[in-house]
Amino acid sequence: MKKILVFILLVALIIPALSYAKRTPRYKAVEVTNGGTIKGTIKSENRVDDPVIPIRVKPKGDPEETRLEEDTCGSSQQAMMYVLSPDNEVKNALVIVEGITHGRAAPKKDITINNLRCRFEPLVSIAYVKSYYIIRNSDPLLHNTWLGKVLNAGARRTIFNLALPYRDQVIKKPNRVAGLINVRCDIHPWMRAYVYSSRHPYAAITDAGGNFEIRDIPPGTYKIRVWHEGFEDIIKEVKVKPDSTSDFRAVFTNTRRPFFMK
């Protein structure tokens, strides 16, 4: 009898535990009435020069086509990686409220990634799960737009990979995957872009003055990640109080080489 009871207990506990372990935590959309704001500036400790990326077009079968590619892509590109204000404020840093479990619903907003003169436009953007990616090719060349979720070990996980052989071609794809995503083109290995794909509305990109603002956050203490392609991440905690603004300042100290330069 006792053995049976212990058995029942174990089975009864294990079955739901197993099915719970399978479920992943999701973001819950709720109404936020007394939300707070995080507002601040991201800087770099040092002045960093923006690199120039050399472009070398390999000869194609048809010299006409080689010329077309040279004309479209140019012979070099300003990386626009380190775009700093005179006071070293950093543009294009992503500020992300991490691990947030509930808050306002993410907006329905599609984002466009344009292949323009052999670079992706925009370089950094925020996308929302359940909205769409709109991939456009504005060049008279074959581009492929290959999104991959950035994984820890320097690897990535393909999200999708589209060929765009025509000028003005537009392809719409659903956004199903959350996380930091990098965008590549195999044909032009220097091309790159970054998307933070979010389930929630609490992420921002810094402007030319290094400024950002994230509003309507449910009060609480949050981990903020500041990401930039050319700097090591900064993680800091911040307290958000009802109906008030928390000041957030972070300074990048270490640079890093992004994937397309490796």
Added chain:
Amino acid sequence: MKKIIKGNIFIIFALSLMVLAFAIESPARDDDAEYAAMIESGRKVYEVRCLLCHGENGDGNGLAGIIRRAERNGRILEIYPRDLAMGVFRFRTTPTGCLPVDQDIIDIISNGVPRSFMPSYKHLPREDIKAVREYIKTFSFRWEEEEPCEPISVNRPVWAGNPDSVRKGRKIYKEMKCGECHGYTGKGDGPKSNDLKDDQGKQILPFNFTTGNLKRGSSPENVYITFTTGLDGTGMPSYEDSLNEEDRWHLVSYTLQLMKKGE
């Protein structure tokens, strides 16, 4: 332990009932035992047949390690067993970015990937193949979060492979710039062929139409589905949105000609 149980017999019983009731109430619970049994037999098949290459956790780091093979043109190909924990599949019938349907995985396990030394498991009982398919799904969380998309249907027209279609296909091969990677004459030596990297950042060579068989088997249908869906994780992009069905078959005709399988 005995004492604790005795003293709390009612509580334990009530608790068990509550939890059981919860378990019964939620859907799909009936299948749990059946599912667990399938996973268990899948694990056994995996440990005997697949572990050596794909590794204990499915991450591709089995004892077999990397296999190197020289291409006919002298280039060295490095072949890695797939990291099944990534949940990214090359050989699908579903659009780029999607999980494969069950039949896709069955096809891969049954046929193997001869060009990459993955053996065929045609001889295994169908139940075993199904079980190991379910078992490898446990390596990646993607199977809990996503559903596979609708597969792309493949209906070969009677004219596929005829000379007129081959001629049209040659033009499409050029327009689609397949040659950038695969070479203008299909020899896998296009201007970008040495710059391609896979998801792991390792070099990957485009297919040489004039020497090899397709990894997934060289039927016209497989050629069609390859460039339509793309091979996720490899750099081979999807042309689903770039070509209509008719043009896709012309392209198949031409590539079969390159592979000397047409006409």
